Amino acid sequence: MNYQRHSGDPGFSGRAEVAVVEEKPNGAVAPWARVLLVEDEADIRELIRYSLAQAGLEVEEASDGAEALDKLRAFVPDLIVLDLMLPGMPGLEVCRRLRSRADTARLPIMVVSAKSSPSEKALGLAMGADDYVSKPFSPRDLLMRAIALLPQR
Numbered sequence: 001m002n003y004q005r006h007s008g009d010p011g012f013s014g015r016a017e018v019a020v021v022e023e024k025p026n027g028a029v030a031p032w033a034r035v036l037l038v039e040d041e042a043d044i045r046e047l048i049r050y051s052l053a054q055a056g057l058e059v060e061e062a063s064d065g066a067e068a069l070d071k072l073r074a075f076v077p078d079l080i081v082l083d084l085m086l087p088g089m090p091g092l093e094v095c096r097r098l099r100s101r102a103d104t105a106r107l108p109i110m111v112v113s114a115k116s117s118p119s120e121k122a123l124g125l126a127m128g129a130d131d132y133v134s135k136p137f138s139p140r141d142l143l144m145r146a147i148a149l150l151p152q153r
């Protein structure tokens with residue numbers, strides 16, 4: 001079998017992907033939803049914010065757990081993206097507190113962390129996280145997994 005791919009092939013993915021993106025107004029790929037993003041590292045926070053916002057999600061940012069819990073008094077998100085290694089209150093404690101509060105008990109939580117050993121992952125899921133993304137991550141992968149956690153409308 002000597003099959004060579006070229007741009008005229010129906011199986012060539014480059015053109016097809018461009019076409020799909022162009023058909024989406026404003027580049028939106030996510031249903032409208034609000035996300036609370038908790039991450040202390042500004043460049044990683046910006047990377048995640050940009051990926052989510054470009055897909056049409058409204059993103060509120062917090063740089064630590066205390067700020068996140070404070071913002072939740074006025075802001076009701078559809079998803080929380082939560083870093084585990086935060087200054088002050090650890091991400092797992094934020095996770096535990098969210099699960100113990102009636103208004104956030106069922107809120108989808110995506111943990112994002114460089115702590116990716118099996119025990120850390122298991123602990124994160126045991127604390128009530130719905131998904132666990134290891135750093136470094138692909139922004140596209142993180143976006144798709146975030147969309148999967150959003151409530152069906």
Ligand code: CA
Binds near residue numbers: 039040084085
């Ligand atoms: Ca961190």
